[in-house]
Amino acid sequence: MLEIRNLHVAIEDGSKKILNGLDLTIHNGEVAAIMGPNGSGKSTLSYVIAGKPDYEILDGEILLDGENLLEMEADARAAAGVFLAFQYPLEIAGVATMTFLKAAMNAQSRARGEGELKTPDFMRRVKLGAEKLGIPQEMLRRGLNVGFSGGEKKRMEILQMALLEPSIGILDETDSGLDIDALKIVSEGVNALRSADRSFLVITHYQRLLNYIVPDTVHVMSKGRIVKTGGKELALELEANGYADYVSDVAA
Amino acid sequence: MVAVKETVEQVKELDVDQYKYGFSTDLEVDKAPKGLSEDIVRFISAKKGEPDWMLEWRLDAYRRWLTMVEPDWARVHYPKIDFNDSYYYAAPKKNAAPKTLDEVDPAILDAYKKLGIPLREQEILAGVQTSKVAVDAVFDSVSVVTTFKEELKKAGVIFCSISEAIKEHPELVRKYLGSVVPVTDNYYATLNCAVFTDGSFVYIPEGVRCPMELSTYFRINEKNTGQFERTLIIAEKGSYVSYLEGCTAPQRDENQLHAAVVELVTMDDAEIKYSTVQNWYPGDADGKGGIYNFVTKRGDCRGANSKISWTQVETGSAITWKYPSCILRGDNSRGEFYSIAVSNGMQQVDSGTKMIHLGKNTTSRIISKGISAGRSQNTYRGQVSAHRKATNARNFTNCDSLLIGEQCGAHTVPYLESKNASAVFEHEATTSKISEEQMFYCRQRGLSAEEATALIVNGFVKDVLQQLPMEFAVEAQKLISISLEGSVG
Numbered sequence A: 001m002l003e004i005r006n007l008h009v010a011i012e013d014g015s016k017k018i019l020n021g022l023d024l025t026i027h028n029g030e031v032a033a034i035m036g037p038n039g040s041g042k043s044t045l046s047y048v049i050a051g052k053p054d055y056e057i058l059d060g061e062i063l064l065d066g067e068n069l070l071e072m073e074a075d076a077r078a079a080a081g082v083f084l085a086f087q088y089p090l091e092i093a094g095v096a097t098m099t100f101l102k103a104a105m106n107a108q109s110r111a112r113g114e115g116e117l118k119t120p121d122f123m124r125r126v127k128l129g130a131e132k133l134g135i136p137q138e139m140l141r142r143g144l145n146v147g148f149s150g151g152e153k154k155r156m157e158i159l160q161m162a163l164l165e166p167s168i169g170i171l172d173e174t175d176s177g178l179d180i181d182a183l184k185i186v187s188e189g190v191n192a193l194r195s196a197d198r199s200f201l202v203i204t205h206y207q208r209l210l211n212y213i214v215p216d217t218v219h220v221m222s223k224g225r226i227v228k229t230g231g232k233e234l235a236l237e238l239e240a241n242g243y244a245d246y247v248s249d250v251a252a
Numbered sequence B: 001m002v003a004v005k006e007t008v009e010q011v012k013e014l015d016v017d018q019y020k021y022g023f024s025t026d027l028e029v030d031k032a033p034k035g036l037s038e039d040i041v042r043f044i045s046a047k048k049g050e051p052d053w054m055l056e057w058r059l060d061a062y063r064r065w066l067t068m069v070e071p072d073w074a075r076v077h078y079p080k081i082d083f084n085d086s087y088y089y090a091a092p093k094k095n096a097a098p099k100t101l102d103e104v105d106p107a108i109l110d111a112y113k114k115l116g117i118p119l120r121e122q123e124i125l126a127g128v129q130t131s132k133v134a135v136d137a138v139f140d141s142v143s144v145v146t147t148f149k150e151e152l153k154k155a156g157v158i159f160c161s162i163s164e165a166i167k168e169h170p171e172l173v174r175k176y177l178g179s180v181v182p183v184t185d186n187y188y189a190t191l192n193c194a195v196f197t198d199g200s201f202v203y204i205p206e207g208v209r210c211p212m213e214l215s216t217y218f219r220i221n222e223k224n225t226g227q228f229e230r231t232l233i234i235a236e237k238g239s240y241v242s243y244l245e246g247c248t249a250p251q252r253d254e255n256q257l258h259a260a261v262v263e264l265v266t267m268d269d270a271e272i273k274y275s276t277v278q279n280w281y282p283g284d285a286d287g288k289g290g291i292y293n294f295v296t297k298r299g300d301c302r303g304a305n306s307k308i309s310w311t312q313v314e315t316g317s318a319i320t321w322k323y324p325s326c327i328l329r330g331d332n333s334r335g336e337f338y339s340i341a342v343s344n345g346m347q348q349v350d351s352g353t354k355m356i357h358l359g360k361n362t363t364s365r366i367i368s369k370g371i372s373a374g375r376s377q378n379t380y381r382g383q384v385s386a387h388r389k390a391t392n393a394r395n396f397t398n399c400d401s402l403l404i405g406e407q408c409g410a411h412t413v414p415y416l417e418s419k420n421a422s423a424v425f426e427h428e429a430t431t432s433k434i435s436e437e438q439m440f441y442c443r444q445r446g447l448s449a450e451e452a453t454a455l456i457v458n459g460f461v462k463d464v465l466q467q468l469p470m471e472f473a474v475e476a477q478k479l480i481s482i483s484l485e486g487s488v489g
Helices: A042-050 A074-080 A097-111 A119-132 A137-141 A150-164 A180-193 A208-212 A233-241 A244-251 B002-014 B038-047 B052-066 B106-114 B121-126 B149-154 B162-168 B170-176 B187-195 B436-444 B449-465 B470-483
Strands: A002-011 A017-026 A031-035 A055-064 A082-085 A092-096 A168-172 A199-204 A217-222 A225-230 B029-031 B090-092 B133-139 B142-146 B158-161 B200-204 B213-219 B230-235 B240-248 B255-258 B261-266 B271-278 B290-301 B307-314 B319-322 B325-328 B334-343 B348-357 B363-372 B377-386 B394-403 B409-418 B424-433
Touching (some): A002 A042, A017 A031, A017 A042, A017 A055, A031 A233, A042 A055, A042 A082, A042 A168, A042 A199, A074 A082, A074 A097, A082 A150, A092 A097, A092 B436, A097 A119, A097 A137, A119 A137, A119 A180, A150 A180, A168 A180, A199 A208, A217 A233, A225 A233, B038 B187, B052 B187, B142 B158, B149 B158, B162 B170, B170 B230, B187 B261, B187 B290, B271 B290, B271 B470, B290 B307, B290 B334, B307 B319, B307 B470, B325 B334, B334 B377, B363 B377, B363 B449, B377 B394
Parallel strands (some): A082 A168, B230 B261, B240 B271, B255 B290, B261 B290, B271 B307, B290 B319, B290 B325, B307 B334, B325 B348, B363 B394, B377 B409, B394 B424
Antiparallel strands (some): A002 A055
């Protein structure tokens, strides 16, 4: 279970406050969607949960299964079960995707005090996962994300999530830049990972993604806070009426 | 990613002391009096039992050196060197010229064992190494042992110390010594001609493919002692040899001078592949101590269709001044230079290559990867020139620099000169930083800061590591990560 309480966050130099007393609870097995206009702090929230160093936490706490994430480095949070699918995945030239996957998987199992994967087991798991997402073997030998199309990068994020088996998967605008076919593949990939002990935080601008990844709860975010929470029908309402009501609510 | 894991474990073992070869060995030594003079040159020559022609060659070099000025064009800064404040000869006293390993001082064998260089052939054969490597071990000013000599002799290959070659093969030494790097070439090379103490000599006869890798391991042990080694490798028509060079030194507060000269000659259709992993003591984090590495390395592709390939991994030394070069004299000859230069702390590196195209259809390729961290300065300096007769000369140069942190510098200084209209030179250069975004991405996937840096750096240097012989590549990869330890976080 992920619990965020009264979270206040500013950009590191203190110049701008982005999150203003955000509260959010995501239960095990729950898929929560966060929607909101540009600049409402959605991406910041995902970075802060994952432990990006550019932010100053002014107040509040983030607990994953009772453990305080804010006291951990980003790699320790990953080992504890946090996975962030990036909106813009980074390229690492000269490091074969396969090499990167293995390094990440082994680093996490070491951090959890588990033994390293045997190479044949690793190969089997990667091959299987890649096939499901329509990722050709040849891509796994190329430098990580180097020369990949937008859709390929997003599929690679989902493959990494499948292999790292997090307890919470955060998808930061995973639908951006995807055509409808890629969107379907990526959504199927995510749906296949849904389980009773894994939760998801799906960040998106558009309701379209939520037709494929159907959320249990929908939260509207504005000016660094959750201003409305509802079921999946809330997404349809937002699609029809826009964010104007909620944005002005806060202002008032 | 086994290598990354090993690297991290190795780094942990090292604790605060990152330079693991910093130990010194207590030995009784035979030293020349401190300082430099004609008498010292005579002393060295006499110690080596050299013939008169060699002494005359040395004295001539010494007299020329006195008239020369230390070059100052490199992007390195250091206090003026007092050449009289150094010892020019130091040799372990016991069994100065051992005939077999049993006569070598056990303390020296132990030192090499600590360095991971097995010198006993049975140990090498019994070890896990799959391929045999013959080693010439140079300790301060003398070669202490050369392994697998007998087996090489059967193939007609001569592999011995240069001192021995001067006595046993004077006709070859006289013919080739100084024929690639002339006595008057440059300040440090000329000094080397006067006072060189030992080094390796390799002769591969016509048509012979050397049956194993040859390797020299240089170790500076004594305090205040310069090391001036001299290596000469000759590959006759149609022959091939792969040669590896490694070096370390104890951790000492004062700077030590290392001024080597390496000469390579390839005749028609011959090939020499020369690989170096340079790991001299780099000095401490504040720049105290460390080796001044002023080295002249040059290969002469004398014959048609011959090839010389330099691969270097430079991680050590306080100051590196080194430009392994190729003279592409024979038609269709080829020169290659693959380099990884890592600098951290206060290290200063000014390194690169020269590709001198003289013959027709000569080709050269330069791949240089500079990695700077800490407060270090890392300069690539390269010259590519085509002579009037070098029709269809081709060069491809790629220099990439990677910066880690905010206080280091990377510089690229290419010199291109063409006197033949048909020559084509290509030059590519990039400078990049390990971005915080990249670091965060890796760490979000569970990699520690060290693991993430090692992974990104390994990716950056991959093209060059691939050029190294297998065992060396693994070693080099570890070494690079260790050199960069403490540069992040």
